[in-house]
Amino acid sequence: MNSSPPLETPTTVDSIDTIAVIGAGSIGLAWSIVFASxxxxxxxxxxxxxxxxxxxxxTAMKLADMANAGLLDEPIATILDRISVCDSLEETLVGAGFVQECVVEDLAVKRALFAELDRLTSTHVVLxxxxxxxxxSRFAEDLPGRERCxxxxxxxxxxxxxxxxxxxASFTSPEAIEISRNLLVRVDIAPILLDREIEGFAFNRLQGALLREAYCLVRDGVISAADIDTLVREGLGRRWSLIGPFTTSELNTRGGLRRHGELMGPVYARLGIERAHENPWTSETIERVARDVEGRLPHDSWEENVRERDRAMMQLSSLLKHFDNPLHDGATTPTDGYVTSTG
Ligand SMILES: NC(=O)c1ccc[n+]([C@@H]2O[C@H](COP(=O)([O-])OP(=O)(O)OC[C@H]3O[C@@H](n4cnc5c(N)ncnc54)[C@H](O)[C@@H]3O)[C@@H](O)[C@H]2O)c1
Structure with missing residues (x-):
């Protein structure tokens, strides 16, 4: 992918036994659970x-919810015992073979932190x-150890x-990519490797495309915010949670994805042209949707609503834990029994 020198002492993922997690917000605690469990x-x-x-x-509270949903293979105390909270960055990095940064989304903060991480860790540690x-490339470009970022x-x-x-980034070494990929596999997270940097990465580009249309539809008075949530929750999302949008297209139309492209391609192309320069993220539309969403949530505090969401998702994960999805890996051939709409 680039001509950066390899990491000084290439690490195999099996030699990593300690992860430094920086930032104890929502994502930092969740990563800690992933690694420790x-x-x-x-x-x-x-x-x-x-x-x-x-x-x-x-973290113990989150683990208790996971245990209640049957998602833990070990006692909470065993998992919790593997996590230590440190009083300084230096202390945190002792013995760490990999660093997962989870601090606020602020370029200046990340830039300063990565400079410290680069200074304080040996060159084989992936950041x-x-x-x-x-x-x-925006927070690590100038660092001497940028190839591991x-x-x-x-x-x-x-x-x-x-x-x-x-x-x-273009300067990240193949070794750092490989270690990251192997570590994710080891902790049971599916790694999705992007070939190059692109704003929004892939996840948020997909999410942004759907949100753009949703805001346009609400702004134009076509549909309510609540009905958008229902359509995605009960329809698109339910399907996508099993097979993703491309496999959905393959299975939704007799004749498969090619036929779907013939039927729906011109329609989607027209819709794209219609929205080409639309920016529905105006404060007025956001305010309108925000009031609607807040009115539908069960609790007044954001934290309680997040906990409620987590419990609901754990219930779903628990139900799916032993579910052998017959649609994975394209193992199933479409039959007359499938829905034939082009939606
Ligand atoms: N929330 C999401 O949906 C989501 C999803 C994926 C990735 N992320 C990313 O993960 C990162 C963390 O997001 P979050 O939702 O956990 O945010 P958060 O606000 O819940 O947590 C960030 C934490 O970092 C701490 N912090 C700030 N500067 C620090 C420093 N120099 N050293 C150590 N700790 C520091 C803050 O005190 C705070 O507790 C962000 O970069 C975010 O973009 C968030």
Whole structure:
């Protein structure tokens, strides 16, 4: 992918037994659970002292919910024992074979932190950022150890949405990419490797495309925000949670994806032209949708609503845990029994 020199002491993923997680917000705690429940030691650091103090209790609460949903293979205490909260960045990095950064989405903060990480760790340690929007070339380009820096962007929350995007910069070494990919496989997260940096990566580009249309439809008074959520939750999302949009197209139309393209391609092309320069992210439309969404949530506090969401998703994960999805890997041939709409 590039001509950077290999990492000084190439690490195999099996030699990594400790992960440093930096930032104890939603993503940092979730990554800690992912690594610790796969048997790895986690050293966690957080600048906010209150959050540092509550990090283990909060993690224990999330683990208790997971245990209730039948998603843990070990006792909570065994998993929790593998996580230590440290009082300084230096202390956190001792013995760490991989760093997963999970601090606020702020370029200046990430830039300063990666400079410190590069200075404080030996050159074989991969430095990965959880960032949703900032490319590694923007926070690591000037670092002496930039070839070990990249983005490993999880779906939220990673302790039960088991997929993450690996986004290397042009200077990231093939070794750093390989270590990241192998580590994700080891902790049961499906690695999605992007060939190059692109704003929004792939996950948020897909999400953004759907949101753009949704905001346009609400703004234009075609449909309510609640009905958009229902359509996606009960329809598109339910299907996509099993087979994804391309396999959906293949199976939705007699004649498969090619026939779907013939039938729907021109329609989608017209819709694309119609929206080409639309920016529905106006404060007025956002406010209208936000009020609608807030009115439908069960609790007043964001944290309680997040916990409710997590419990619901765990229930679903629990139901699916032993579910052998017959549609994986294209193993099934479409038959007359399939829905034949072109939606
Ligand atoms: N929330 C999501 O949906 C989601 C999904 C994927 C990736 N991400 C990315 O993960 C990262 C963290 O997101 P989050 O939702 O957990 O945010 P959050 O606000 O919940 O947590 C960030 C934490 O980082 C701490 N922090 C700030 N500067 C620090 C530093 N220098 N050292 C140590 N700790 C520091 C903050 O005190 C805070 O507790 C962001 O880059 C975000 O874009 C978020």
């Amino acid at each position: 796969a048997g790895l030691r986690v050293r966690l650091y957080e600048t906010d002292e209150l959050k540092r103090r509550s990090a283990l209790d909060e 990965a950022s959880s960032t949703s929007t900032i490319m590694a 990249l983005v490993v962007h999880p779906a939220n929350p990673p302790h039960f949405l088991r997929v993450a995007e690996i986004v290397p």
